[in-house]
Amino acid sequence: MTIDTIKPIIITIDGWSSCGKSTMARELASRLGFVYIDSGAMYRAITLHFIRHHIDWTAPQQVSAALKEIELSFRFNTDLGRAQMHLNGENVEYLIRDLSVAERVSEVAAIASVREFAVAQQRRMGQHRGIVMDGRDIGTVVFPDAELKIFMTADNDIRVARRFLELRDKNPDITEADVRSNLETRDYIDSHREVSPLRQAEDAVVLDNSDLTPQQQLDIALAWARERATDK
Ligand code: DC
Numbered sequence: 001m002t003i004d005t006i007k008p009i010i011i012t013i014d015g016w017s018s019c020g021k022s023t024m025a026r027e028l029a030s031r032l033g034f035v036y037i038d039s040g041a042m043y044r045a046i047t048l049h050f051i052r053h054h055i056d057w058t059a060p061q062q063v064s065a066a067l068k069e070i071e072l073s074f075r076f077n078t079d080l081g082r083a084q085m086h087l088n089g090e091n092v093e094y095l096i097r098d099l100s101v102a103e104r105v106s107e108v109a110a111i112a113s114v115r116e117f118a119v120a121q122q123r124r125m126g127q128h129r130g131i132v133m134d135g136r137d138i139g140t141v142v143f144p145d146a147e148l149k150i151f152m153t154a155d156n157d158i159r160v161a162r163r164f165l166e167l168r169d170k171n172p173d174i175t176e177a178d179v180r181s182n183l184e185t186r187d188y189i190d191s192h193r194e195v196s197p198l199r200q201a202e203d204a205v206v207l208d209n210s211d212l213t214p215q216q217q218l219d220i221a222l223a224w225a226r227e228r229a230t231d232k
Helices: 021-032 039-052 060-068 099-109 112-125 138-142 156-170 176-192 214-231
Strands: 010-015 035-038 072-077 082-087 131-135 148-153 205-208
Touching (some): 039 099, 039 112, 112 138, 205 214
């Protein structure tokens, strides 16, 4: 694999659930020699901690006390060649993908103090630039000055089918209807919450990957990255 050497810029990738943001962000970062950060994994790990410790997240004091007990880190797994989410030193990369976490994460991610906690860490991770971060508010709130902002979207049925295939491997009892209902609920909460709702930044470029192969979408994003790295 070739690494393109371009100036270290910030690339944000926001969009709806399950439209392939993480896969593309990871590939793009690895082609550019940039750091990749999956911001959704941070909200998922916080949610896992709250579930495990029976935190009532409608109680602000319980939330702020619980956040003080959380240390999040991405640690590189050399066998897999990618970073994995760690919660207080424990590798939770697989646990946080479970439907039990997916069903609650949007509620937790809507809490202002949770977002402040996560956003502060996300900004520190981007202080040297040379980063690709995906999420919902990365181009609008976390890095409003990013050189390249991509808003990803894909047809609803395609997103459900992709996520169903992914989750069915781990959970054979899951139905396509479960997946559809989870995606619809999350998208609704993510785009209607008061704090940092999912929306397209005014200066974002839209990438609809419904009819694109992973290689085609990567090529488009790489071309945009090269262009933005020379522009500014
Ligand atoms: O990208 P994901 O599906 O792993 O994200 C999990 C949840 O976290 C999703 O419902 C929205 C929320 N999220 C968010 O509010 N802001 C982000 N920057 C990333 C994710």
